[in-house]
Amino acid sequence: MALQWQEYGKLAEKYVQELLGQAYHFRKQAVAYSQENYHVGRALAQRRLQELAQAPPIADLAKQLDARAETLVVAALAALLLVVLVPLLLLLRSAKKSKGDTIILAGLTGAGKTALFTQLRDGSLHSGTVTSMEPNVGRFVLYGEKPTSKPVQIADIPGHPRLRTKLDEYLPKARGIVFVVDAVDFMPNLRAVTELLYDILTRREVVRRRIPVLIACNKMDRLTAHTVDFIRKQLEKEIDKLRVTRTSISDADVGSAEEIHLGKEGEAFKFAQTLNKVTVEEVSVHKDNLDGIREFIRERIKA
Incomplete structure (x- = not known):
C-alpha cells in the first residue's frame, strides 16, 4: 500500500510541473502579442500560480493518506490481537490454576x-x-x-x-x-x-x-x-x-x-x-x- 501511494505522489508532482510549464508558456505568448496582452497573461499566470501555491502539495497529501492508512491497519491489527489474545490469556491462566x-x-x-x-x-x-x-x-x-x-x-x-x-x-x-x-x-x-x-x-x-x-x-x-x-x-x-x-x-x-x-x-x-x-x-x-x-x-x- 505504501508503494502505491509513493507512485501516486510522483505522478501528482509531474502533473503540477506540467501545469507550471503551461503557465510559463502562456506568459511567453502574452509577451509576444503585445504589452497589453502581456499584462493580461501575466495576471492570469500569477493568479494560477497563487492558486497552486495555496493548495497543499499532492505528494504531502499522499504521504498523509499513506500514514492514515498505516494507522488504520495498525489499529485493526491491535483490535484483532485483543480479540484473540485476551481469551487465550484467560484460558492459559485458568489452565495454570x-x-x-x-x-x-x-x-x-x-x-x-x-x-x-x-x-x-x-x-x-x-x-x-x-x-x-x-x-x-x-x-x-x-x-x-x-x-x-x-x-x-x-x-x-x-x-x-x-x-x-x-x-x-x-x-x-x-x-x-x-x-x-x-x-x-x-x-x-x-x-x-x-x-x-x-x-x-x-x-x-x-x-x-x-x-x-x-x-x-x-x-x-x-x-x-x-x-x-x-x-x-x-x-x-x-x-x-x-x-x-x-x-x-x-x-x-x-x-x-x-x-x-x-x-x-x-x-x-x-x-x-x-x-x-x-x-x-x-x-x-x-x-x-x-x-x-x-x-x-x-x-x-x-x-
Whole structure:
C-alpha cells in the first residue's frame, strides 16, 4: 500500500510541473502579442500560480493518506490481537490454576500403594500393609526433604474394582500418576494389571492433559521379582492384545462413546507411542528404594 501511494505522489508532482510549464508558456505568448496582452497573461499566470501555491502539495497529501492508512491497519491489527489474545490469556491462566499439585497412586490391591504412601509421608511402614478401602489422601512435604519444600498432595486410590471410580475425582488436579506393580506376583495378575493400566491410559482426562505415568515395579529386592525390562515388554504385548479386543467391542456397539486408541494403528504397541509420557522404574518400598518416584514427583511439582 505504501508503494502505491509513493507512485501516486510522483505522478501528482509531474502533473503540477506540467501545469507550471503551461503557465510559463502562456506568459511567453502574452509577451509576444503585445504589452497589453502581456499584462493580461501575466495576471492570469500569477493568479494560477497563487492558486497552486495555496493548495497543499499532492505528494504531502499522499504521504498523509499513506500514514492514515498505516494507522488504520495498525489499529485493526491491535483490535484483532485483543480479540484473540485476551481469551487465550484467560484460558492459559485458568489452565495454570487447574493444574493442581496431586500425585495419584494407582494399582491392584496388594501392590504396595498404601505402604508407598506412608513411606513418602513418614519414612516408615506403619499401617502400610493394610489394604485400604477408602482413598488415603494427604498433603505433606516428602519425607527426608527440607521443611521449607513445597508440600505435595498424594492420593492413594484403592485397587478394588468397585472403588476405582474414585480415580476420576482426583484426575482433574493430577500432575502425575504412579502405577504400582507387584514385580513378584506379576505374571498371575498380568491380565488384571494390564486392564487397569489400559483404563488409566485411555482416560480422556489423562490423554487430554497428557498426564505422565510412572510404572513403579515394586518388591524388586526379592529374588523372585521379574526384571523391569520383562515387565515392560509383557505389558506392551498384553496392551497390544487388549486394544484389539476393546476396539472390536467399540465397533460392535454403535451407540457407545468413541474409544481412545492407544499407540499407532497397524504397529505393535509401545509405551513410546502414547501421547503422555510413560516410564518404568524399579522400586522397593520396604527398602525405601524410592529415588525414581521422588524424582518423578519433583519433576512435576518443584520443591
